[in-house]
Amino acid sequence: MSYSSTVPQAAEAGGTSRGPARPPRTASFGRAVRDTRLIFVRCVRQTLRSKVAVVFGALQPLLYLVLFGPLLTELPGVAGFGGDDAWRVLVPGILIQLALFGAGFVGFGLIAELRSGVLERLRVTPVSRVALLLGRVLRDTLVLVVQAVMLLAVGIALGLRAPFGGIVLGLAFVVLLALSIASLSYVLALMTRREDAFAPLLSTVTLPLMLLSGILLPMSMAPGWLDVVSRFTPFRYVVDAARAAFQGRYSSAAVLEGAAVMAAMLVLSVVLGAHRFRRENA
Amino acid sequence: MIETRGLARTFTTKHGAVEAVCGVDLTVAPGEIVGFLGPNGAGKTTTLRMLTTLLAPTAGSATVAGHDLRSDPAAVRRRIGYVAQGGGADPLVPVREELDLQARLYDVPDRGERIARLCGRLDLDGLDGRLTAELSGGQRRRLDLALGLVHRPPLLFLDEPTTGLDPQSRGNLWEHIRRMRAEDGTTVFLTTHYLDEADALCDRILIIDRGRIVAAGTPAELKRRIAGDVVTLELGDGPDAAARARDALSGHPGIREAAVTGDTLRLTVENGDRELMTLVRTLDAAGVELAALHLTRPSLDDVFLTVTGRSLRDAA
Numbered sequence: 001m002s003y004s005s006t007v008p009q010a011a012e013a014g015g016t017s018r019g020p021a022r023p024p025r026t027a028s029f030g031r032a033v034r035d036t037r038l039i040f041v042r043c044v045r046q047t048l049r050s051k052v053a054v055v056f057g058a059l060q061p062l063l064y065l066v067l068f069g070p071l072l073t074e075l076p077g078v079a080g081f082g083g084d085d086a087w088r089v090l091v092p093g094i095l096i097q098l099a100l101f102g103a104g105f106v107g108f109g110l111i112a113e114l115r116s117g118v119l120e121r122l123r124v125t126p127v128s129r130v131a132l133l134l135g136r137v138l139r140d141t142l143v144l145v146v147q148a149v150m151l152l153a154v155g156i157a158l159g160l161r162a163p164f165g166g167i168v169l170g171l172a173f174v175v176l177l178a179l180s181i182a183s184l185s186y187v188l189a190l191m192t193r194r195e196d197a198f199a200p201l202l203s204t205v206t207l208p209l210m211l212l213s214g215i216l217l218p219m220s221m222a223p224g225w226l227d228v229v230s231r232f233t234p235f236r237y238v239v240d241a242a243r244a245a246f247q248g249r250y251s252s253a254a255v256l257e258g259a260a261v262m263a264a265m266l267v268l269s270v271v272l273g274a275h276r277f278r279r280e281n282a
Numbered sequence: 283m284i285e286t287r288g289l290a291r292t293f294t295t296k297h298g299a300v301e302a303v304c305g306v307d308l309t310v311a312p313g314e315i316v317g318f319l320g321p322n323g324a325g326k327t328t329t330l331r332m333l334t335t336l337l338a339p340t341a342g343s344a345t346v347a348g349h350d351l352r353s354d355p356a357a358v359r360r361r362i363g364y365v366a367q368g369g370g371a372d373p374l375v376p377v378r379e380e381l382d383l384q385a386r387l388y389d390v391p392d393r394g395e396r397i398a399r400l401c402g403r404l405d406l407d408g409l410d411g412r413l414t415a416e417l418s419g420g421q422r423r424r425l426d427l428a429l430g431l432v433h434r435p436p437l438l439f440l441d442e443p444t445t446g447l448d449p450q451s452r453g454n455l456w457e458h459i460r461r462m463r464a465e466d467g468t469t470v471f472l473t474t475h476y477l478d479e480a481d482a483l484c485d486r487i488l489i490i491d492r493g494r495i496v497a498a499g500t501p502a503e504l505k506r507r508i509a510g511d512v513v514t515l516e517l518g519d520g521p522d523a524a525a526r527a528r529d530a531l532s533g534h535p536g537i538r539e540a541a542v543t544g545d546t547l548r549l550t551v552e553n554g555d556r557e558l559m560t561l562v563r564t565l566d567a568a569g570v571e572l573a574a575l576h577l578t579r580p581s582l583d584d585v586f587l588t589v590t591g592r593s594l595r596d597a598a
Contacts, residue, residue, distance in 0.1 A: 035387065038383060038386055038387065042375075042379070042383055045375075045379065046372075046374065046375065049374060113372070116368070116369075116370070116371075116372060116373060117366045117368045117369055117370040117371075118370055118371070118372045120336060120366055120370060121364070121366065121369075121370025121371075121384075121429065122370075122387070123335075123336060124334050124335065124336065124359060124362070124363075124364040125359060125384065125387040125388060126356055126359045126360050126387065126388065126389075127387045
């Protein structure tokens with residue numbers, strides 16, 4: 001049975017036309033860029049309203065740096081350091097840890113937006129679906145860079161000495177890692193949709209990844225089996241690469257391997273994130 | 283403005299497939315305010331989420347605001363506004379920023395002017411610097427409405443627009459919705475589980491229960507068609523007067539049901555207004571004396587009861 005209107009068919013707006021042809025690819029690309037900027041600016045404004053959170057977000061790695069770093073410097077000639085300065089080993093590790101945890105937790109913000117209906121409201125607008133992801137991820141990366149620079153400043157004050165180029169290259173690794181972890185965090189948030197499901201899953205994933213990456217102490221110190229296991233986790237390569245960069249070994253195997261792993265991880269996680277945001281029931 | 287054929291959505295859960303909406307056919311004409319009435323869990327929100335491109339149908343087809351829902355959701359999005367049940371404003375963002383972002387996302391050319399006008403119309407003036415969390419319930423609802431209307435959509439979807447509002451704010455919101463239709467010709471499709479809301483606001487009502495549309499029509503039509511008007515006759519003289527009256531009226535074409543309780547005869551009549559005079563004349567001719575006579579219109583709850591066998595209040 002059909003419940004047609006009793007109103008005579010008052011020529012529906014737009015009639016029977018199936019709508020204009022889909023916008024050309026370049027237009028939708030332009031739209032994605034423009035929308036990404038809009039979402040990015042919105043997110044940055046939100047972050048600026050809670051500047052304290054940015055500082056507190058860097059507090060944990062800062063504590064490692066200040067309260068744990070001095071211990072390492074008292075261990076001269078530990079095998080795995082390769083005779084290198086302890087700060088050049090620790091600081092890159094702490095930066096990666098910052099990216100892993102800082103960007104790992106961004107999914108909580110998205111769950112809040114799911115709950116308040118903001119995400120749904122935005123998804124009814126013509127906004128580019130990819131922009132909903134990228135705008136957020138770029139904001140998260142910006143926050144991470146600010147925090148990383150703060151940590152670096154403290155590290156230098158404590159005695160870190162590294163070539164400027166190496167620090168920049170190390171930061172580049174941190175940026176790419178943050179982009180990719182933030183995307184994955186959003187994917188996980190959209191899959192779980194609730195804090196009480198997201199939080200335990202997050203720590204179950206991040207803690208072993210952190211321990212296996214050799215963030216605190218280089219994996220070259222590890223017994224054989226642990227070293228092998230750690231080679232199956234991506235962060236191991238990124239940490240090694242950042243350390244090599246801080247030592248000025250720009251074209252070493254570690255940097256190249258790290259770059260390759262990082263590129264693969266970045267592509268994979270952004271594609272996954274974009275796919276998840278595009279899915280109708282995101 | 284909306285036309286659906288067999289629109290359905292099945293969810294897969296641990297306990298097997300659940301048919302939230304099973305084959306909805308509906309048509310909404312431009313300029314109508316149509317209410318989707320049903321208890322919680324009847325499939326109202328699922329239908330609305332499908333029509334607003336938030337949820338892909340598992341079967342059926344729909345044309346919304348002139349565009350095919352499945353093949354061109356982007357075009358549908360540009361022409362509809364949607365206000366979700368819980369709203370969609372971020373509590374920690376100022377009113378001005380929310381409206382500005384929304385207008386930019388829709389490419390509204392005269393953003394500033396449009397927002398100013400909308401704020402004026404929806405009594406949101408002077409609130410633009412406030413965080414949305416600081417607004418009152420009614421103000422927040424009007425902001426949600428403004429967010430849904432900023433791009434002048436020809437079709438607006440409202441999901442339970444007045445849930446949680448005090449009576450005064452509800453009436454005020456109804457007024458805004460009516461005015462919007464009167465001034466801009468906006469078609470409104472809203473869900474509600476409030477009978478008074480459907481009655482007061484809607485040109486036409488679709489009743490949905492367990493994922494199916496079980497009745498449709500104007501509020502008056504529905505009440506007349508399904509439940510009929512109720513005529514209560516109080517009879518004065520003698521113990522069997524009510525029974526005599528019933529016998530006198532038996533075979534009268536407009537009467538659907540007649541029930542005697544004590545001195546009263548309760549008739550369900552197709553069209554009470556029209557039947558009243560002939561009822562009185564028939565009784566007069568039969569020599570039955572009438573003490574009092576009431577005509578009551580059925581409520582939408584009676585309609586719901588007739589259609590589904592349950593009271594809407596119980597079902598919800």
